[in-house]
Amino acid sequence: MTQPAAPETRSRDAAEPPQPSGAASAGGLRVAQGSPNRLPVVVAIVVLAVTAALALISLALYHDNEDRLLRLRVRDAASVLTAAVPRIQTQLASAAELADATGGEVSRFRAFVAPSVGTGREFASVSLWRVTSPSDPMTTVGAHPVLDTMPGAHGFIVHAAHTGRLSVIGLFTPPAFGLGYALAAPGSSRGFVVYAESPLPRSRHTPTQSNSAFADLDYAIYLGRTERPSQLLLTSVKRLPLSGRTARSTVAFGDNALTFVAAARRPLAGTLPRSLPWIIAVVGVILALLGAAVTRRLVQRRRDAERLAAQLDRIAEENRRLYAEQRGIAQTLQHALLPEKMPRIPGAEAGARYEASEHGVDIGGDWYDVIVLDDHRVLLVVGDVSGHGLQAAATMAALRFAIRAYAVERDTPVEILAKLSRLVNVSSTGHLATVLCVVVNVDARELTVTSAGHLPPLLVCDGEGMYLRGHVGLPVGVDRAPTYTSTTVTAPAGATLVAYTDGLVERRGEHLDRGLERLCRAALVNGAGLDEFLERVLADVRSEQAEDDTAIVAFRWLA
Amino acid sequence: VNRDVDIHVEAGGSGAATVTLRGELDVASVDSLEAAVAPVIAGGVERLVIDVSELRFADSSAIALWVRWAAAVEDLELRDPSPLLRTVVTSMGLSGRLKLAP
Numbered sequence: 001m002t003q004p005a006a007p008e009t010r011s012r013d014a015a016e017p018p019q020p021s022g023a024a025s026a027g028g029l030r031v032a033q034g035s036p037n038r039l040p041v042v043v044a045i046v047v048l049a050v051t052a053a054l055a056l057i058s059l060a061l062y063h064d065n066e067d068r069l070l071r072l073r074v075r076d077a078a079s080v081l082t083a084a085v086p087r088i089q090t091q092l093a094s095a096a097e098l099a100d101a102t103g104g105e106v107s108r109f110r111a112f113v114a115p116s117v118g119t120g121r122e123f124a125s126v127s128l129w130r131v132t133s134p135s136d137p138m139t140t141v142g143a144h145p146v147l148d149t150m151p152g153a154h155g156f157i158v159h160a161a162h163t164g165r166l167s168v169i170g171l172f173t174p175p176a177f178g179l180g181y182a183l184a185a186p187g188s189s190r191g192f193v194v195y196a197e198s199p200l201p202r203s204r205h206t207p208t209q210s211n212s213a214f215a216d217l218d219y220a221i222y223l224g225r226t227e228r229p230s231q232l233l234l235t236s237v238k239r240l241p242l243s244g245r246t247a248r249s250t251v252a253f254g255d256n257a258l259t260f261v262a263a264a265r266r267p268l269a270g271t272l273p274r275s276l277p278w279i280i281a282v283v284g285v286i287l288a289l290l291g292a293a294v295t296r297r298l299v300q301r302r303r304d305a306e307r308l309a310a311q312l313d314r315i316a317e318e319n320r321r322l323y324a325e326q327r328g329i330a331q332t333l334q335h336a337l338l339p340e341k342m343p344r345i346p347g348a349e350a351g352a353r354y355e356a357s358e359h360g361v362d363i364g365g366d367w368y369d370v371i372v373l374d375d376h377r378v379l380l381v382v383g384d385v386s387g388h389g390l391q392a393a394a395t396m397a398a399l400r401f402a403i404r405a406y407a408v409e410r411d412t413p414v415e416i417l418a419k420l421s422r423l424v425n426v427s428s429t430g431h432l433a434t435v436l437c438v439v440v441n442v443d444a445r446e447l448t449v450t451s452a453g454h455l456p457p458l459l460v461c462d463g464e465g466m467y468l469r470g471h472v473g474l475p476v477g478v479d480r481a482p483t484y485t486s487t488t489v490t491a492p493a494g495a496t497l498v499a500y501t502d503g504l505v506e507r508r509g510e511h512l513d514r515g516l517e518r519l520c521r522a523a524l525v526n527g528a529g530l531d532e533f534l535e536r537v538l539a540d541v542r543s544e545q546a547e548d549d550t551a552i553v554a555f556r557w558l559a
Numbered sequence: 560v561n562r563d564v565d566i567h568v569e570a571g572g573s574g575a576a577t578v579t580l581r582g583e584l585d586v587a588s589v590d591s592l593e594a595a596v597a598p599v600i601a602g603g604v605e606r607l608v609i610d611v612s613e614l615r616f617a618d619s620s621a622i623a624l625w626v627r628w629a630a631a632v633e634d635l636e637l638r639d640p641s642p643l644l645r646t647v648v649t650s651m652g653l654s655g656r657l658k659l660a661p
Contacts, residue, residue: 386619388586427630432623434651453651472652478626508583508616512646547585548618 039299040292047291051284059277062269063245069268070247077214078249078260081221085254088181089166091116092194096185099128099192106139113194117142123196124178131161131184131191145197146176160184161193166254170223170231175202179223179233181254206234218242219262225250227261330363331356334549337397343372348442350378351530352553353538357503357546364549365392365433366501367400371407376443379407382454382499382553383435385424395431398423399476403437413437413450414484417476420452424477432477436499440555447497448488452476455502455516458523461495465520496533496556498523503548504541515541530556564588564614566595574605583616589624596628605633612639622651629656636660 095113102108106128113126125142134154137145147153150173160167160182171178177200184193220235220242222228227248229240242263250259267274334356342350352368365385373379381403385396402423406416417435426432436454438447449457449468453475456467470487491497498519505515522540523533534554542550565581576599584592599607607628611617629635636658640648648657 384619386586386623387589388620426623427627430623430627432619432626434619451652453653455650472650474652474656475626477623478630478653478656502619506618511643512650 037296040296043295044288044292047284047288051281051288055277055280055284058273058280062267062273062276065269065273066245066264066267067247070245070262070264071249073217073264073268074247074249074260074262077217077219077262078251078258081258081260082251082253085166085252088122088196089183089254091122092166092181092183092196093186095126095128096183096192096194099194100185100190103190104128104130104138104192110139110141113141113196122198124199126194126196129157129182129193129195131158131193134158134193137195143197145180145195146171146173146178147180147195147197149173156180157182157193157195160195161191163255168223168254168256170233171197172230177202177204177233200233204232204234205238206236214262216265216268217262218265219260222259222261223253223256225257225259227259233258327356333393334363337393337400338367338551339369342370343378345372345378345442346375348378348440348555348557349530350380350553350555351534352551353534354552355503355538355542355546355550357549362388363390363393364388365396365431366503366549366551367396368499368551368553369400369403370553370555371404373407373410373439376441378440378442378555379403379413380438380440380497380499380553380555381435382457382501382551383433384454384501384503384551385431385433387431391429392431395424395429395433399433399435403435412486413439413448414486417450417452417473417484418482420476421478421480421482425480426477429477432475434475434501438497438499438555440497442557445491445493445495445557446488447491448486450484450486452482452484453478455500455505457497457499458516458519459489459491459495459497460520460523461492463524465524467516467520491557494557494559496523496530496554498537498552498554500552501548501550503546503550504538504552506548507543508547530554564592566592568595568599570599570602570604574603575608576604576606577608577610579610579613581613584614584621585616585618586620589618589620592621593624600628600631607632607635608638609636610638611641611644614644615641617644617647619651622648622653622657625657626653634658 095109098112099109109128116122117124117126123142125140125145127137127140127145129137134157137148147156147169156167156169161184164184164186167182169180171180178197179200180195180197182193182195214236218237220237220240221233223231223233232240242261244263246261246263248259248261250257334354338354342352350370352370354366354368356364365387367383369381371379371381383396383399385392385399399420402420403416406419411419416437420435424431424433434454435452436457437450438457440447447459447468449470451470451472453472456469459466459468468487468489471485473484474482505519506512507515519537519541522537525536528536534552538550538552563582564584567579568576569579570576578596609625625635625637637644637648638660640659645659648654648659
């Protein structure tokens with residue numbers, strides 16, 4: 001019966017090599033696409049849009065506020081104008097009552113009104129009129145009334161007498177400009193009307209007084225409810241109409257009205273609110289530029305980082321590939337140097353395994369061989385060249401094929417091992433080799449063990465195991481002419497012999513005897529085929545992180 | 560676990576040198592040991608003491624190196640080997656070449 005046991009080819013090639021630290025994992029190959037300028041532009045646009053909105057809001061608030069303030073100022077100023085009405089009314093009413101009480105006594109009237117007439121005083125002229133003869137004044141203090149030269153003058157006097165209120169008329173006959181006020185004595189039946197005139201500057205232009213209610217306003221005052229240029233009383237500007245933001249307020253002025261129109265000379269709420277939109281705009285533009293610059297930098301950095309991560313990923317992948325490739329080459333070479341299949345042995349079977357170290361990419365120096373010597377005898381060989389790499393493998397190959405050659409020449413293991421030291425010399429090559437040769441006489445069940453520094457083979461039968469510890473000679477390559485001694489034992493029927501290299505039993509930090517005990521225990525489990533037996537021994541005995549190569553060869557007599 | 564080996568070489572007088580090894584010695588670190596001791600060997604030292612009392616592990620390539628040294632000097636001694644090392648040297652049939660002391 002034959003048991004071809006080709007060296008096991010392990011598919012678990014992908015033992016993980018050390019990962020380069022910092023290699024980016026998932027997603028590392030994703031690199032941001034598109035222009036690096038897109039995001040910064042978006043950021044700048046967003047910031048500019050927000051800036052524009054804020055600037056517009058602030059501008060609107062500024063205008064709104066200025067409008068409101070101007071309206072308030074105009075209303076205040078207009079009310080200041082109306083303050084003149086009671087004073088004039090009081091003066092005219094007093095004069096009218098005096099005339100009424102004295103029956104129109106001119107001298108007393110003149111004496112009464114004289115203090116308020118003249119240059120720099122309230123009125124340019126004050127005159128007393130009688131409704132019954134309204135064509136001429138009874139008496140006049142000061143200048144002759146402009147009213148008297150106007151058509152319809154007496155109508156105005158009559159109208160004033162009937163209304164009983166302060167009547168106001170505009171005097172717009174160049175070169176005389178002014179306002180005329182007429183008032184009848186209240187409740188009087190005698191028909192006296194007092195008429196007074198206040199002049200206006202001929203140009204109707206007045207410089208604004210800095211301490212007045214109009215200090216920061218450009219304004220124009222019209223008689224009546226409209227802004228007719230012909231009805232202009234006073235203005236602070238040289239040219240009308242007023243430019244810019246204006247507000248108007250019309251207030252009652254006797255039986256007439258005054259319309260006050262004003263524009264602010266400078267921002268009423270101060271200069272900051274006016275500048276604020278510009279400040280916001282400038283700051284916003286700066287922020288937009290800064291934001292774009294910073295974003296561009298960040299985007300660039302991120303892309304750099306992603307590119308680096310992708311490179312690291314590629315390098316790691318390349319590393320893994322090279323590692324797998326090198327490991328594959330080493331294993332291929334190793335297997336090429338080992339026997340392809342086990343020979344047929346009548347009455348017995350032989351099997352072998354080779355396991356590379358878990359992490360190694362180097363080829364090892366372990367080997368096994370099964371050589372048929374003649375019809376009854378088989379030579380089992382297990383050897384281990386110290387070190388790793390091609391040199392160790394070359395030495396291994398030399399030794400393996402030398403043993404085959406010497407065996408064909410019918411040399412005994414004692415002779416063979418002695419001759420091997422011609423091929424290897426530790427002092428020149430740095431390598432030595434431990435070799436175990438077991439000649440099995442299948443029919444006689446005899447085992448002749450010869451060891452060149454190798455670990456003892458294990459013989460298992462019927463639940464008992466024993467190591468064949470015979471004479472151990474020097475490893476090959478130590479001495480130029482070493483001598484070896486064989487030990488022969490007889491095996492029980494159905495016995496199994498296991499020869500191996502130290503990678504099977506050696507563990508760091510553990511005494512070698514522990515490993516040998518472990519092997520013995522594992523090998524005692526019986527009842528399996530030789531292949532299954534080898535698998536189980538390897539699985540049970542060999543360290544999962546085995547750092548050394550392992551060769552194991554087994555021989556079993558068929559029951 | 561520290562997988563490194565710590566090597567200390569001390570060349571004494573009268574042709575003797577001591578190499579003190581700590582840690583673990585294997586195929587990966589044996590070259591550095593060889594390089595460290597090569598000058599001493601080349602200098603014609605006669606007696607080489609390898610203090611292995613704190614060496615936890617040595618593989619066959621380390622033993623091969625020691626065997627080379629043993630061939631190069633007159634007297635080589637492995638001082639205070641651990642039981643493991645003692646067993647390895649003995650089982651390789653090298654106790655005659657690598658003197659184990661004590």
